[in-house]
Amino acid sequence: MRIVFFSDIHGNLEALEAVLKDIESQNIERIYCLGDLVGYGPQPQEVVQRIRDLKIPTIMGNYDDAIGYEKKSCGCAYNPGRETEVGDESLNWSITNTSAAAKEFLRSLPHTLEFEEEGVKFLLVHGSPVDHLLEYIRPDTSSERLQKVLERVKADVVVNGHTHLPMVRWAMGKLVFNDGSVGRPKDGNPKACYLIIDVVQQSISYEFRRVEYDVKSTVEKITEVGLPAELGLVLVLGKGYEMGQSKSKNTIDFKI
Ligand SMILES: [Fe+2]
Numbered sequence: 001m002r003i004v005f006f007s008d009i010h011g012n013l014e015a016l017e018a019v020l021k022d023i024e025s026q027n028i029e030r031i032y033c034l035g036d037l038v039g040y041g042p043q044p045q046e047v048v049q050r051i052r053d054l055k056i057p058t059i060m061g062n063y064d065d066a067i068g069y070e071k072k073s074c075g076c077a078y079n080p081g082r083e084t085e086v087g088d089e090s091l092n093w094s095i096t097n098t099s100a101a102a103k104e105f106l107r108s109l110p111h112t113l114e115f116e117e118e119g120v121k122f123l124l125v126h127g128s129p130v131d132h133l134l135e136y137i138r139p140d141t142s143s144e145r146l147q148k149v150l151e152r153v154k155a156d157v158v159v160n161g162h163t164h165l166p167m168v169r170w171a172m173g174k175l176v177f178n179d180g181s182v183g184r185p186k187d188g189n190p191k192a193c194y195l196i197i198d199v200v201q202q203s204i205s206y207e208f209r210r211v212e213y214d215v216k217s218t219v220e221k222i223t224e225v226g227l228p229a230e231l232g233l234v235l236v237l238g239k240g241y242e243m244g245q246s247k248s249k250n251t252i253d254f255k256i
Helices: 013-024 044-053 062-068 082-096 100-108 143-150 215-224 230-237
Strands: 002-006 030-033 112-117 120-125 157-160 167-171 174-178 192-200 203-211
Touching: 013 044, 013 192, 013 203, 013 215, 044 100, 062 082, 062 100, 082 230, 143 167, 143 174, 157 192, 215 230
Parallel strands: 002 030, 120 157, 157 174
Antiparallel strands: 002 192, 112 120, 167 174, 192 203
């Protein structure tokens, strides 16, 4: 059984379309989406519609929650200063440019999904098993913390999103994957990322697929709709960057 997991599309329709096209060539039987359809990118409405049309089982990410409920914050761990300004601007823009029906869909998403395939139990959650929307399980999360969040988990395989960093770790007799990010990778590789897990008679193999897409077109759309240019820079670099603490919206000190 070949299963796709993807997440963190963040309003980047070009990246989503490229991933969906790549999936067609991979002999896939099931697809799951681990949330954050919206936020940051220029086409939140179109991304929600595409996922709905395809009827892909989807769980809620912190951005789906923030935009669905029109919250003032996504709960992200931003640095104070310009990073917070960009985050707030993008969140407010996404709230304004997402329909009531799309918001209703985002609010309807479950926090977790569980299923069993060929004797292997899966748990899908955007953040962590104990903090579904906000906790980051990163490659450098301590073993102690990882063990703590897995304490009550009955599944054999946990798949997360949220960090935008593809990852696989082993703890408490369980495999913990992060499926990376379709629309806003942060591991230094700007190509869209998704995860394939192949389960055959309780044995598991996996592959992180990296898919080229038209980054330039997405960056142009970011500018066209009036979103902050820094959002495009993250897509070009495939990672975040440190910004100076400038108060002016037009002055940015990049330290890449
Ligand atoms: Fe995200």
